[in-house]
Amino acid sequence: MAFALDLISLKGLAAIVSIMGPLPALLCLPGAWRRARAGDSIGTTLLIAWFVYGLGSAAIIGVINGALPVNFWTLYSFQISATLDMLLFMRVLGLRTKELHTKVQHANQQLDAMHSLAHTDPLTGLPNRRGMQIELSSALARARHENLLAVYVMDLDGFKPVNDQHGHDVGDELLVAVARRLQCHLRQSDVIARLGGDEFVVMTGELQSTTQAHELGLKLLGAFSSPFALGGIQVQVGLTIGYAIAPIDSQDGAGLIKLADAAMHSGKQSGKFCVRRNTGDLALSSA
Structure with a gap:
């Protein structure tokens, strides 16, 4: 909106987008790294997703600046990396849903165990x-x-x-x-x-x-x-x-x-x- 009202220039907009774009990934990177080191597949998948996205972004920047040759892979590197990034994030959502489902099951099991303890004689296993x-x-x-x-x-x-x-x-x-x-x-x-x-x-x-x-x-x-x-x-x-x-x-x-x-x-x-x-x-x- 600021750009549309001529409050900032195209160069300023590019700078803001360049900073704001990777900011969520940078903020989440330490947490993802800790989870990946702990063997959590969610953290590992996030790191791979951001690496693929960053690689695609770097490739298209290289094409724009003339540092990389123009061919099918470099020209569409950003679209390919963005697609892979979305697929990996969908996997993260699936893993997170599974994790939450497991936690709910564990909580229900604990409630069932507490209910059983409250209503069962521990010696015979009969109702109390x-x-x-x-x-x-x-x-x-x-x-x-x-x-x-x-x-x-x-x-x-x-x-x-x-x-x-x-x-x-x-x-x-x-x-x-x-x-x-x-x-x-x-x-x-x-x-x-x-x-x-x-x-x-x-x-x-x-x-x-x-x-x-x-x-x-x-x-x-x-x-x-x-x-x-x-x-x-x-x-x-x-x-x-x-x-x-x-x-x-x-x-x-x-x-x-x-x-x-x-x-x-x-x-x-x-x-x-x-x-x-x-x-x-x-x-x-x-x-």
């Missing part, structure tokens, strides 16, 4: 209390009178003596083995969670009757009739199970857990190794 509450809320939304949901709260019988006699490492092995045995007797769609200590929760849906729910409780109880082989030792623990059914006994997640927990404590007080359902007749104060 928070993870169980999320699963329970989702399952309750599908519970109907023709599609029952049973929630079982279970506590091991005789876990403390195993811990005291063989140590916490064996106790941890036992908890992992308990989780695996429960999984072997449940469907893939069922959910097992560890609330802490030796207390577990099982949620199973799509049950057609309360009898089916009780039969599953007996099946889980029977799975603990045989001992656990842990390394070179065998240990025997039992199970006491309390359960409640949605939507018959309660339609609230916390209410179901309280009912099942009260039933489990009632079973503990009555001799252990049993299955009890709480329809609301068992006191909740024991929970």
Whole structure:
């Protein structure tokens, strides 16, 4: 605009363009050099692009000044170098997009890992209390009178003596083995969670009757009739199970857990190794 208004001469315009043209490359050159030395292909590609562009510019200047002969390559050197420069910059954009995509994937993986840590028991790999509450809320939304949901709260019988006699490492092995045995007797769609200590929760849906729910409780109880082989030792623990059914006994997640927990404590007080359902007749104060 200044040139159009005759505020600067052609020589001044040429000087400004000569300075401003390579200025972005010169400003970015140190950063590109550092990236190239670090093995970054983006930095290497930028250096090649600016070298090609500079070579073409030098060639056309040489032709204008008579320092180079006029032929096809020298006459069109600037157009050729500019085309290669643009192609290389397109590659830089592709590399940069890939780099950003990789960073986003890494960030998502970190978020998934943090989410998993927040909702998973680190010992058994099962959902923890928070993870169980999320699963329970989702399952309750599908519970109907023709599609029952049973929630079982279970506590091991005789876990403390195993811990005291063989140590916490064996106790941890036992908890992992308990989780695996429960999984072997449940469907893939069922959910097992560890609330802490030796207390577990099982949620199973799509049950057609309360009898089916009780039969599953007996099946889980029977799975603990045989001992656990842990390394070179065998240990025997039992199970006491309390359960409640949605939507018959309660339609609230916390209410179901309280009912099942009260039933489990009632079973503990009555001799252990049993299955009890709480329809609301068992006191909740024991929970």
